Amino acid sequence: MRASIEIKDASVTYYLRKSGKSDKVNKKGSVGAPIIVGHRYLEVQALKNVSLSLKNGNRVGLVGINGSGKSTLLKLCAGALAIQSGSISVKGRVSPQFALGAGIKPELSGRRNAELKCLYMGIPQSKVTDYVDEVATFSELGGYFELPVRSYSAGMRSRLVMSLLRLVRGDILIMDEWISTTDPSMNKTVSKLQADLIESSSIVIMASHSQRVLSDWTETLIWLDQGEIKAMGPVAEVYKDYHQWMKKRA
Numbered sequence: 001m002r003a004s005i006e007i008k009d010a011s012v013t014y015y016l017r018k019s020g021k022s023d024k025v026n027k028k029g030s031v032g033a034p035i036i037v038g039h040r041y042l043e044v045q046a047l048k049n050v051s052l053s054l055k056n057g058n059r060v061g062l063v064g065i066n067g068s069g070k071s072t073l074l075k076l077c078a079g080a081l082a083i084q085s086g087s088i089s090v091k092g093r094v095s096p097q098f099a100l101g102a103g104i105k106p107e108l109s110g111r112r113n114a115e116l117k118c119l120y121m122g123i124p125q126s127k128v129t130d131y132v133d134e135v136a137t138f139s140e141l142g143g144y145f146e147l148p149v150r151s152y153s154a155g156m157r158s159r160l161v162m163s164l165l166r167l168v169r170g171d172i173l174i175m176d177e178w179i180s181t182t183d184p185s186m187n188k189t190v191s192k193l194q195a196d197l198i199e200s201s202s203i204v205i206m207a208s209h210s211q212r213v214l215s216d217w218t219e220t221l222i223w224l225d226q227g228e229i230k231a232m233g234p235v236a237e238v239y240k241d242y243h244q245w246m247k248k249r250a
């Protein structure tokens with residue numbers, strides 16, 4: 001499969017209804033995109049004229065301070081957001097890893113949640129049972145897999161979500177942060193799952209605040225600032241400029 005992502009001059013703006021304190025929203029030196037106070041709405045221009053062309057074999061990392069537009073760019077690639085101007089074309093099946101934890105229903109069992117997730121992730125009906133059994137094994141939840149998720153401890157819930165990684169498949173892997181757990185016994189399994197996913201994907205695009213993760217898993221780094229691409233190039237080079245900029249900013 002020839003996967004590709006072509007983004008040309010794309011901009012994304014979020015709109016928020018104005019409230020009484022709207023005149024105080026812009027503070028110098030704060031993180032995030034500037035907030036434009038319109039007549040009835042506040043506008044947050046999260047991405048500004050972004051162009052990006054990715055093809056098979058590309059492994060790309062996103063860096064930038066909080067609110068610089070990384071998640072917005074990932075959501076755009078995942079088809080979860082509309083653009084106000086420009087164009088985007090995505091070829092290949094997209095697997096957004098960040099969607100995993102969303103929509104877990106506390107009143108349903110781990111098994112039932114895993115089944116629903118399989119269907120949501122587009123796993124064929126005939127393979128659902130096998131996949132769910134794999135999730136059960138990975139999670140090591142034992143009998144708890146059959147109980148409602150509301151009876152889980154926080155760590156058990158996170159085990160269920162991590163094990164759902166097993167369901168992520170596609171040509172284009174979109175990751176918002178490398179997932180790691182607080183339980184070392186689970187961490188190895190999760191890291192292995194993520195590594196396998198990266199290796200089997202045609203295109204990887206990943207945001208992270210960890211230099212180690214991006215250096216290990218990506219070749220090209222995109223530095224976003226206030227919704228614009230400030231630099232794009234080999235990971236070590238872009239990090240050098242980014243760190244210098246951060247020092248000045250501090």
Ligand SMILES: Nc1ncnc2c1ncn2[C@@H]1O[C@H](COP(=O)(O)OP(=O)(O)OP(=O)(O)O)[C@@H](O)[C@H]1O
Binds near residue numbers: 014064072
């Ligand atoms: N649903 C939303 N409604 C309004 N504004 C939003 C929404 N989501 C994000 N934003 C704004 O868009 C800008 C970019 O946010 P985004 O989540 O893409 O940043 P990020 O680089 O992923 O940040 P972080 O490193 O903190 O996760 C920010 O100014 C943020 O406040």
